[in-house]
Amino acid sequence: MNRRRLLALATAAGALAPIAACSGNSRQVVAYTSVDQVFSEPVFRAFERQSGIRVRVVYDTEETKSTGVLNRLIAEAQNPQADVFWSGDPVRPFQLIRRNLVEPYISPESAGLPDAFKAADGTWTGFAARARVLMASRLAIGQDAPTPPRGVADLVSPRWRGQISIANPLYGTTTMHIGALFSIWGEERTRAYLVDLRGNGVRIASSNGEVKRLVAGGEVALGLTDSDDANEARREGADVSVIYPDQDELGTLVIPTSVVLMRGAQRPETARVLIDYLLSADVERQMAESAAHMPLREGVPTPSHVPSASQLRAMQVDYARVAEQIEAQQDWLRQWVGL
Numbered sequence: 001m002n003r004r005r006l007l008a009l010a011t012a013a014g015a016l017a018p019i020a021a022c023s024g025n026s027r028q029v030v031a032y033t034s035v036d037q038v039f040s041e042p043v044f045r046a047f048e049r050q051s052g053i054r055v056r057v058v059y060d061t062e063e064t065k066s067t068g069v070l071n072r073l074i075a076e077a078q079n080p081q082a083d084v085f086w087s088g089d090p091v092r093p094f095q096l097i098r099r100n101l102v103e104p105y106i107s108p109e110s111a112g113l114p115d116a117f118k119a120a121d122g123t124w125t126g127f128a129a130r131a132r133v134l135m136a137s138r139l140a141i142g143q144d145a146p147t148p149p150r151g152v153a154d155l156v157s158p159r160w161r162g163q164i165s166i167a168n169p170l171y172g173t174t175t176m177h178i179g180a181l182f183s184i185w186g187e188e189r190t191r192a193y194l195v196d197l198r199g200n201g202v203r204i205a206s207s208n209g210e211v212k213r214l215v216a217g218g219e220v221a222l223g224l225t226d227s228d229d230a231n232e233a234r235r236e237g238a239d240v241s242v243i244y245p246d247q248d249e250l251g252t253l254v255i256p257t258s259v260v261l262m263r264g265a266q267r268p269e270t271a272r273v274l275i276d277y278l279l280s281a282d283v284e285r286q287m288a289e290s291a292a293h294m295p296l297r298e299g300v301p302t303p304s305h306v307p308s309a310s311q312l313r314a315m316q317v318d319y320a321r322v323a324e325q326i327e328a329q330q331d332w333l334r335q336w337v338g339l
Helices: 003-014 017-022 037-051 067-075 092-097 108-112 152-156 172-185 187-199 208-216 227-235 268-278 281-291 319-328 330-337
Strands: 028-033 054-059 084-087 125-137 164-167 203-205 222-226 240-243 254-262
Touching (some): 028 268, 037 268, 067 092, 084 092, 084 268, 092 254, 108 268, 125 172, 125 208, 152 222, 164 172, 172 187, 172 222, 203 208, 208 227, 254 268, 319 330
Parallel strands (some): 028 084, 164 222
Antiparallel strands (some): 084 254, 125 222, 125 240
């Protein structure tokens, strides 16, 4: 979004200041986010500088990624505190949508985003995506070793016994990845796959960041993690390669961040201004440069190591169905993890 439009929207929001001032809500907006603070905070601060609107932010933790602020939003349903939820994935918002906690809003900035990554009714809109990737340690595998696996199904091969790590599937994007497999492969095949994966000695890490550390240090050969974590490892000088899996059939799971307007928002006008800003091409560019997130719209410049989503064969998933599977499989996954 260009600066002129942003300032015009901010001015429009400011016109309601006398009403908002009565309740102490003038020229500010409250945002909850599960996007890493190191990446999301600069975006919020840039918005503040350009709009003059203060953003009060509640961030999530790495260990409870997406579930901490999500549970807080649900708990506050009768007395909403957040105006905007910027989710690290497109699935958690469905738990809010099903509880009637989201106010539809079709931002003018959403016009440039592919239909596959937004709701037609404006309940959620995706942008700035990550991908689920395989991160391979050249230290552990060796430079002249056979080709690493091409897809997630290959991880159950005896070749990789005891050499694989994934983050706890009860949290974060790993939950979404497993939910996507359930939605495409079905329950029987996916459960059998996970049982085989456990039998192959998979190491369950506390987070994607921990998976990155294990692979970068050569403690395991392969890690299933997010593209931003893998790119961070390369920036830090780790001797790793990044594989976008299943490019020949299943497709790589693309995980856009997403934004929703909370029903009952105390500051709806400034909330819409913030949403418009988050969905702008400029924020997709910022996220590509700082967090290695892939732009969803065409024409956004990216660093050489960051592809656009259109360059990948993406897994064809119904994000609403993935959300259903995440909830349906929680008890079974707890048993799988050992809780």
